[in-house]
Amino acid sequence: MSVVTNTTTIGAIELPSRRNTELLLLAFAVAIPVFAYANVGLALTGELPAGMLGYGIGLALLAGVAHLVVRKFAKYADPLLLPLATLLNGLGLVLIWRLDQSPRLNALSTFAPQATNQLMYSALGVALLVGVLLLLKDHRVLQRYTYISMAAALVLLLLPLVPGLGTDVFGAKIWIRVGGFSIQPGEFAKIVIAVFFSGYLMVKRDALALASRRFMGLYLPRGRDLGPIVTIWAVSLLVLVFENDLGTSLLFFGMFVIMLYVATERTSWIVMGLLMSAGGAVVVSQFASHVQARVAAWLDPFECLATAPEGSRTAQACDQMSQVLMSFGSGGTLGTGLGQGDSDLIMFAANSDFIFATVGEELGLAGVMAFLLLYGLIIERGVRTALAARDPFGKLFAIGLTGAFALQVFVVAGGVMGLIPLTGMTMPFLAAGGSSVIANWALIGILIRISDTARRPAPAPAPNPDAEMTQVVRP
Amino acid sequence: MNKPLRRIAIFCGLLVLALLIRDNWLQYVRAEELSSHKSNKRVQIERYASESGNIIVDGKPITGSKLTDDTYFKYKRTYTDGPMWAPVTGYASQAFGSSQIENLEDEILSGNDDRLFFDRTMAMFTGDKKKGGNVVTTLNGKAQRAAFEGLGDKKGAVAAIDPRTGKILALASTPSYDPSSFAGRQDADGKAWQTLNADKDKPMLNRALRETYPPGSTFKAVTAAAALEHGVVKDIDAPTDTPEPYIIPLSSTPMKNQHSGCEKASLSEALRVSCNSVFANLGDKVGRDNMVETAEKFGFNDPKIYTPVRASASVYNKEMDRGGNAQSAIGQFDTRATPLQMAMVTAAIANDGKLMKPYMIDQLEAPNLDVLERTEPEEMSQPLSEENAQLVQKMMENVVEKGTGTNARIDGVTVGGKTGTAQHGENNSERPYAWFISYARTDQGSPVAVAVVVEDSSGTARDDISGGGLAAPIAKKVMEAVLDGKQ
Numbered sequence: 001m002s003v004v005t006n007t008t009t010i011g012a013i014e015l016p017s018r019r020n021t022e023l024l025l026l027a028f029a030v031a032i033p034v035f036a037y038a039n040v041g042l043a044l045t046g047e048l049p050a051g052m053l054g055y056g057i058g059l060a061l062l063a064g065v066a067h068l069v070v071r072k073f074a075k076y077a078d079p080l081l082l083p084l085a086t087l088l089n090g091l092g093l094v095l096i097w098r099l100d101q102s103p104r105l106n107a108l109s110t111f112a113p114q115a116t117n118q119l120m121y122s123a124l125g126v127a128l129l130v131g132v133l134l135l136l137k138d139h140r141v142l143q144r145y146t147y148i149s150m151a152a153a154l155v156l157l158l159l160p161l162v163p164g165l166g167t168d169v170f171g172a173k174i175w176i177r178v179g180g181f182s183i184q185p186g187e188f189a190k191i192v193i194a195v196f197f198s199g200y201l202m203v204k205r206d207a208l209a210l211a212s213r214r215f216m217g218l219y220l221p222r223g224r225d226l227g228p229i230v231t232i233w234a235v236s237l238l239v240l241v242f243e244n245d246l247g248t249s250l251l252f253f254g255m256f257v258i259m260l261y262v263a264t265e266r267t268s269w270i271v272m273g274l275l276m277s278a279g280g281a282v283v284v285s286q287f288a289s290h291v292q293a294r295v296a297a298w299l300d301p302f303e304c305l306a307t308a309p310e311g312s313r314t315a316q317a318c319d320q321m322s323q324v325l326m327s328f329g330s331g332g333t334l335g336t337g338l339g340q341g342d343s344d345l346i347m348f349a350a351n352s353d354f355i356f357a358t359v360g361e362e363l364g365l366a367g368v369m370a371f372l373l374l375y376g377l378i379i380e381r382g383v384r385t386a387l388a389a390r391d392p393f394g395k396l397f398a399i400g401l402t403g404a405f406a407l408q409v410f411v412v413a414g415g416v417m418g419l420i421p422l423t424g425m426t427m428p429f430l431a432a433g434g435s436s437v438i439a440n441w442a443l444i445g446i447l448i449r450i451s452d453t454a455r456r457p458a459p460a461p462a463p464n465p466d467a468e469m470t471q472v473v474r475p
Numbered sequence: 476m477n478k479p480l481r482r483i484a485i486f487c488g489l490l491v492l493a494l495l496i497r498d499n500w501l502q503y504v505r506a507e508e509l510s511s512h513k514s515n516k517r518v519q520i521e522r523y524a525s526e527s528g529n530i531i532v533d534g535k536p537i538t539g540s541k542l543t544d545d546t547y548f549k550y551k552r553t554y555t556d557g558p559m560w561a562p563v564t565g566y567a568s569q570a571f572g573s574s575q576i577e578n579l580e581d582e583i584l585s586g587n588d589d590r591l592f593f594d595r596t597m598a599m600f601t602g603d604k605k606k607g608g609n610v611v612t613t614l615n616g617k618a619q620r621a622a623f624e625g626l627g628d629k630k631g632a633v634a635a636i637d638p639r640t641g642k643i644l645a646l647a648s649t650p651s652y653d654p655s656s657f658a659g660r661q662d663a664d665g666k667a668w669q670t671l672n673a674d675k676d677k678p679m680l681n682r683a684l685r686e687t688y689p690p691g692s693t694f695k696a697v698t699a700a701a702a703l704e705h706g707v708v709k710d711i712d713a714p715t716d717t718p719e720p721y722i723i724p725l726s727s728t729p730m731k732n733q734h735s736g737c738e739k740a741s742l743s744e745a746l747r748v749s750c751n752s753v754f755a756n757l758g759d760k761v762g763r764d765n766m767v768e769t770a771e772k773f774g775f776n777d778p779k780i781y782t783p784v785r786a787s788a789s790v791y792n793k794e795m796d797r798g799g800n801a802q803s804a805i806g807q808f809d810t811r812a813t814p815l816q817m818a819m820v821t822a823a824i825a826n827d828g829k830l831m832k833p834y835m836i837d838q839l840e841a842p843n844l845d846v847l848e849r850t851e852p853e854e855m856s857q858p859l860s861e862e863n864a865q866l867v868q869k870m871m872e873n874v875v876e877k878g879t880g881t882n883a884r885i886d887g888v889t890v891g892g893k894t895g896t897a898q899h900g901e902n903n904s905e906r907p908y909a910w911f912i913s914y915a916r917t918d919q920g921s922p923v924a925v926a927v928v929v930e931d932s933s934g935t936a937r938d939d940i941s942g943g944g945l946a947a948p949i950a951k952k953v954m955e956a957v958l959d960g961k962q
Contacts, residue, residue, distance in 0.1 A: 103546040262479045302514065322514065328501045329509020330517050342517050365502035369495055376491040383484040387477055395476050399483060410490040419497040 015457045018079035019071045025083035026067055030060045033090030036338055040098045043339030049097075058119060059090050062126045073133045074452035078385060081451070084378050085444045088371075088429035089122050089437065094338070095358050096432045099351040102344035114351055114432040121434035125441030132445035139450050143393050146199025150228075153193035156185040157239050157248075173243040186239075186248040187426075187439035190255075191446065193232075194400035197256055200228060201263040202393045209264035232256060233276060244290060247423035251407050253277055258403040259396050262386075289313060291421075297321040298421040317422070320346060320354070324416055328360040328368075335364025351432045353424050356416045372413065375428075379406045382447055388454035398450045401443050516547065523548035523569055528584045528607030528842065530564050530576055533616045536609075538564060538577075543659060545569075552577070557653035559623040562632075562646045562681045563614060563835065565784070566654035571668055575681070575784045576610060576836070577654075583608040583839050583847070590847045606842035613642035613837045617956035618923070622647035625949030631929040632682035634814040635953050638822035638914060638921045640852040641831030643782060645925070645953055646815075648682040650674075684786040687811035688928055691897025692749045693910045694806030696867060697820055699746060701769035702757045703863040711866050714739040721752035724797040730755050730805075746870045747878035749894065751805050758804020759797060766800060767793050772858035773820045773830065775812070782815070782835050789816035806897060817912050817926035823856075824871065825891065825914035825921035828864035830855045868916070880913065882947035885955060889916040894947065911946030915954040923957040925950045 034056040041049030049055075063086045070077055097115035105111045136142070142149075160166035160173045167177045175182045201208075208221045233256075236249035257273030285291050293314040296304045301321035308315035323346045331341065341361035346354050360368050382402025389395045408425055415422035426436040501509075511518065527550070529536035537560045539553040552567045554560065565575025573581060582588035586595065586607040598605055615635075622633035626649040635645035656667040671679050680686055702708040708715070719738035720729035730752045737750035745753035758766055767776075770791035774780060778788040792799065792809035802808035812820075815833060823830035832855040839848040859867070871891030874880045880892040892913030914924040927946040 107546060258483055262476055262483060265476065265479050302512070305514070325501065326509050326512055326515045326517070328498075329506045329512070330515065331502055332506040332510065333503060342520055345516055360498075360502060365498060365506075368498050368502065372491055372494050372498065376488070379487045379491070380484070383480065383487060387480050387484075392476060395480065399480060403483065403487070406487040406490055410494060413494050414497065417494070417497050417501055419493065 015076060015455065017075045019067075019075065022070070022079035022082055023067055025079065026063045026086060029083040029087035029090065030056070030063050032087060033059060033094050036091060036094040037097070039337070040094060040101075040339040043337060044098075044101050055093070055097075055119070058123075059086070059093070062086070062123060066126050066129055069130045069133050070448060073137075074448050076452050076455040076457075077448040078381050078451040078455070080377060080381050081444055081448055084374055084381070085429060085441065088374055088378075089125075089441075091371075092355070092427075092430035092432075092437075093118055093122065095355055095430060096351050098339055098362075099344060099355075099358060101339075102350075104344045105347065105350060108347060110348065117434065118432055118437065121437045122441075124434070125438040128438055128442045129445035129448070132442055133449060136446070136449055139394055139397060139446065139453060140391060142195050142397070143199050143202070146196055146203075149192050149196040149199065153189045153196060154235060156189040156192060157235065159185045160243055174245045174248065181434070184433065184435035186245065187435040188442075189248075190251065190404050191401065191439060191443055193252060194255065194259075194397060194404065197259045197400055198393050198396035201259055201396055205263040205392070208260070209266055233280075241284065241288070244288070245424070246284070246291060246294075247408075247411055247425035249280075250277070250411060250423065251404055251425070253280075254407045255400050255404040259400045262399050263392075263396055290317075293317040294421045294423075298418060301325060301418070320348070321418065321422065323347075324354055324357045325418055327357040328417065331361035331364045331368075333365045335360075335362050335367055338362050352426055353412070353422075353431065354416055355431045356413055356427050359430070360417075371430075372409075375406075375409045375413075378444075379409070381451070382406075385447055385451040385454055389450055390454060394450050394453065398447060401447060405440075405443065519569070520547055522581075522585055523550050525586065525605045526550055526607065527552065527567070528586065528609045528840075530560075530584075531609050531611045531840075532560070532563075532614045532619070535616075545659065545661075548660065552654065552658040554653065554655045554658075557655050558651035559619060559647070561651045561654055561679075562648040562683050563612065563619075564654060566658070568654070568657050568659075568664065568668070570660035570664055571657060576612075579783050580610045580836070580839070583610060586842070588847075591841055594841055594843065608842055608847065609840040609844075611837045611840060613637075613644065613835050614646070615644040615957055615960060617960060618645040618953050619647060621645070621952040621956040622925075622927075622949065623649070623651075625927075625952045626929070629929050629945075630676065630682075631927065631946075632686065632814040633925065633927050633949060633953060634683045634818040635923055635925040635957070636815075636818045636822045636831075636833055637957075638826035638831065638924045641822070641833045641855070642837070642852070643815075643833055643835040644923060644957055646681075646683045646835065648680070650676050650678045652678040681784075682928075682930070683814045684782065684784055685813070687787055687789055687813050687816075688908050688910075688930070689810060689897040690806040690812040690817055691895030691908065691910050692751075692806055693817055693820075693893050693895035693912045693926070694804070694810055694812070695746060695749065695754045696824060696871065696893050696912065697770055697773060698754045698758050698761070698766070698804045699742060699867055699870065700773075700824065700859045700863060701761045701766050702742065703866055704769055704859050705761050705765045707757060707760045708742050711742040711870060712744075714741050715745070715753055715756065717745075717750075717753045717756045719752065721756055723755065724759055724801055726798050730801075743870045743873060746893070747873050749879055754805045755801040759801040761804075763793075763795055763797070763800040766804060767791055769858055772856045773823060774816055774855070780815070780833070782833050784835075786813055786815050789813050806895060814926045814928050817910070817928075818924055821912040821914050821926060822921075822924035823858050824864050824867050825916060825924050826864075827861045827920075828859045829857055871913075875913065880911065880947055882944065883911065883913050883951045883954070885915065885951060885958070888954075888958060890914070890951075890954065891916070892947065892950065909945040911950045913947070913950045913954065915958055917958070923954050925953045927953075 037052055038048055096118050100113040100115050159176050165176045166173050167175045174184055174186055207225050211222055236252045239249050260269045294317050296314050297317040301318045305318040305322050308318055327343045343358040343361040344350055359371055386395050386398035389398055411423050412425050412427045414420040426433050428440045526540040529538045537555050540550040541553045543551050548569045565577045567573040567577040584607045586605050618635055622645040633645055633647040636643055652671050657664040722729055732751050734748040737752050740750050740753050775789045775791040780786040789812040799808050803810045832853040834850050838846050841847055868891050875883050875890045875892045879894040883890050883892045895910030897908040909929040912926045914921050927949045929945045
């Protein structure tokens with residue numbers, strides 16, 4: 001007689017964990033930036049840069065630690081996310097170091113070399129990723145903190161408005177200064193608010209989707225379901241108006257609409273989202289002069305450079321934009337080669353908001369497309385994680401973070417390339433800026449955690465008492 | 476929830492696609508337009524990013540490149556003996572552009588010329604720095620120095636040509652400027668540029684090529700040639716029918732002579748002592764149209780004389796009445812000539828009537844000294860026949876031997892010349908210009924023809940201003956410098 005212990009068809013077959021694939025890809029992700037670093041050194045001074053060994057070891061160490069932690073604590077995680085982030089971060093460090101060498105930027109009073117700081121922030125970012133993987137064994141735990149997250153996100157967003165704490169840097173009040181460090185709380189608020197949206201929508205999705213009245217072909221939800229949404233929209237507009245931060249409010253709003261659409265499966269939310277953002281854009285452009293300046297610079301930077309009054313905000317925006325466009329144009333198809341371009345002519349924010357122009361000039365069309373595809377791959381792995389996630393909270397959380405990441409890449413790259421008006425956000429992983437790097441590493445950490453849960457083989461089912469052999473007791 | 480997720484995936488894909496398309500539009504379609512945009516500083520940065528090639532005289536560079544600590548333009552131009560060579564080189568300034576040879580041969584000097592493509596490509600592979608090619612000039616350093624030092628602190632210009640080939644041997648202009656003084660883009664460069672532009676003596680004017688003066692009596696050489704060519708005079712020693720005083724046609728004004736004995740003077744004698752009346756009369760007899768014809772064969776009225784730096788057109792008016800023509804025939808009234816033009820006149824006479832096209836770039840060299848282009852001597856025209864040219868030579872040599880040009884005599888060498896003291900200003904109010912044109916002749920033809928004009932000889936008493944006294948010694952020095960080099 002055969003012994004049957006299990007009637008389910010899901011066996012306890014080990015799924016491939018793909019950890020060795022990740023390790024191999026990580027080797028490339030470390031080697032490519034090291035070669036790029038050598039390339040910059042050779043182009044600028046004709047010799048290998050002195051810090052190359054230390055830099056290479058540093059990056060390898062970060063990647064190695066992250067890999068070991070993933071191997072131990074997130075065995076089934078997506079194998080591409082970590083190498084992609086490492087590669088982008090490594091190349092970002094090279095680009096920042098390259099701009100540090102520019103005598104033109106060093107002549108500016110507002111400029112200080114950033115590469116060392118960036119390496120330190122990258123280490124902090126990887127530490128945060130490790131922390132996420134160690135402390136957050138299951139992302140569903142975060143559901144418990146839905147409303148705390150909302151409060152935390154609002155506090156983070158509004159911190160820069162606190163007198164004495166917030167600092168105004170070139171018109172945008174999105175930084176706070178603690179000790180010697182400036183932090184951009186908005187970058188972290190991005191993740192915290194995704195927790196709130198996921199938790200809230202998971203609970204309310206049925207009410208939002210079903211308990212609605214039909215009005216002019218659109219399904220309008222009830223007021224009490226709509227309330228928190230309108231609140232968040234209003235807050236994101238407030239953030240924009242008071243902090244001069246078009247990017248963050250657009251990001252939050254876009255993320256919210258995407259998650260709402262995914263949660264309710266109703267296209268009407270997309271329509272409403274577009275209408276609301278169009279309305280918001282019109283209102284804002286009526287009042288904010290810096291938005292008007294950026295729209296003018298977007299329409300025709302060369303023309304408005306000639307017509308704008310000298311020294312005005314519009315003239316500055318147009319000058320910056322025309323410099324960026326010429327930087328891209330001068331790069332051409334193959335670029336000038338790392339270290340051999342003049343993207344430092346952009347001057348202010350060349351290594352942060354406009355770092356993508358350096359990619360454009362020195363690596364050319366080929367390099368920019370490669371970078372866009374790297375970002376595209378991260379987004380693809382994020383969406384795939386959302387698809388694979390088994391719980392609605394995980395799905396919403398993953399698509400929220402991925403959507404925010406995709407929007408940020410689009411808004412920054414599109415703004416810098418003149419596809420849309422410039423908003424002044426940082427290119428994830430590439431741009432100089434501690435908050436951005438740390439927050440994005442945390443974001444990758446969370447995606448790794450969700451993907452690990454999603455791809456983890458189902459636990460062996462508990463022994464089914466019904467399937468147990470009936471003991472026949474013979475007299 | 477997977478259906479909307481898939482749609483979001485497509486949406487994200489479209490975002491990335493939009494970025495890719497935009498990037499292709501920017502970096503492929505518009506790349507050319509953006510990279511050469513007029514406000515794109517990279518063009519200028521690239522121009523001064525490497526050492527330029529040099530302008531060469533007598534095998535030695537008269538220009539150079541200096542590494543600066545400027546964060547935009549790495550190298551700046553330097554000039555050896557800048558003021559002396561400025562009329563030849565022009566300037567290349569980071570802030571104020573470039574002129575003359577520096578401008579015209581910029582592609583070669585900067586190494587961007589298509590003919591240097593192979594060198595550039597090789598340099599890319601071997602890791603060498605991009606280098607510019609050289610411009611080898613026809614100039615003679617000693618002659619140039621003689622001309623520049625001869626002019627000294629006087630205002631004026633010298634042009635010297637090798638009559639046999641048209642090679643320009645000297646091109647001096649004073650007061651001059653040092654192109655090094657504003658080659659960079661610092662405050663000092665801007666100040667130097669402003670000072671130079673505000674200077675009423677116009678030091679940046681290339682007087683040898685770009686300023687026209689009334690040529691005065693030196694133009695009588697042209698009139699003499701015209702008279703011989705058009706058969707008005709057949710025997711240069713036969714007396715002419717010029718009365719004393721000679722009344723300018725269509726007027727009652729007598730033509731003044733500085734010298735007595737001009738009545739019915741022969742052509743030879745009239746040239747020796749520079750009789751205005753005889754030449755005005757001859758000009759009238761040759762007639763305006765014939766005068767214009769000969770003058771134009773010498774290069775007058777031609778705005779397209781490129782050396783390759785363009786020389787201003789010299790003028791012999793085509794629409795004057797008889798009186799004007801008679802006065803123009805002695806180099807006054809509407810006649811105006813550049814020093815180069817008068818050097819061309821002299822060169823044509825010295826070269827037995829054949830005028831060679833003047834040029835000052837002998838060859839263009841690649842950085843490895845391969846010759847990219849060589850200028851071959853080219854005949855421009857034949858303003859007078861060989862016999863007539865020799866007749867004019869005889870008369871001009873007489874001028875130096877025992878006429879107004881004795882200051883230009885050189886022992887053991889045949890020298891021909893003609894002085895000129897050109898009046899200018901309303902009613903002759905300004906100080907006159909002192910002219911001298913001359914050539915030297917040896918067994919192998921004439922190696923040098925020179926024209927000198929001294930514009931404002933402050934320090935010299937007005938009555939002492941004369942071509943023979945002021946300009947001839949300079950011409951002599953230049954000729955000697957060229958002859959020394961030949962021996």
